[in-house]
Amino acid sequence: xxxxxxxxxxxxxxxxxxxxxxxxxxxxxxxxxxxxxxxxxxxxxxxxxxxxxxxxxxxxxxxxxxxxxxxxxxxxxxxxxxxxxxxxxxxxxxxxxxxxxxxxxxxxxxxxxxxxxxxxxxxxxxxxxxxxxxxxxx
Numbered sequence: 001x002x003x004x005x006x007x008x009x010x011x012x013x014x015x016x017x018x019x020x021x022x023x024x025x026x027x028x029x030x031x032x033x034x035x036x037x038x039x040x041x042x043x044x045x046x047x048x049x050x051x052x053x054x055x056x057x058x059x060x061x062x063x064x065x066x067x068x069x070x071x072x073x074x075x076x077x078x079x080x081x082x083x084x085x086x087x088x089x090x091x092x093x094x095x096x097x098x099x100x101x102x103x104x105x106x107x108x109x110x111x112x113x114x115x116x117x118x119x120x121x122x123x124x125x126x127x128x129x130x131x132x133x134x135x136x137x138x
Contacts, residue, residue: 015068022046022053026061027070027085036074036082036092036101076101076129091128097137104130 008028012019025046030037037045039058046053062083065071074082076094082101091104114123 011070015070017064017068022057023061023064025049025053026058027065030065030071030083030085034086034103036084038080038082042083074101089125089127091130093130093132093134095134095137096131097133100134100136102134104128 005028008024008031009019012023012027017023026042029042029045039055039062042062043053043055043058046058062071062073066073066083069087070085072084072087074084074092076082076092077099084103086103089106091106091108092101093104094101109128112126114126117123
């Protein structure tokens, strides 16, 4: 997902956010990749750049971006938060061996009927997680 610098600035401002170097860098990093990185992976990438970022800054920036729905947190393994700049409805594939996660188009599967859920449950959203081996691990 390649995004022009001006587009990132416009997107951040449209959500009422100040465009700080760290906020810009975290969001640009997430927009440029499709691998659903952890906060630690993002921090490592940012610290390869010109400036040094702290773990606290990356975590607070991710929280802020999540609160304004520019990114989403993906929880596909216990205790591991990954982040995704694709906030449109989609599913995920997770490789058992290498742990790679990739997006699966929403229209890959027919709609699921939620009519048979027990009374009292209110569904806001759902997604399907497919687990298996990617082509590199087969």
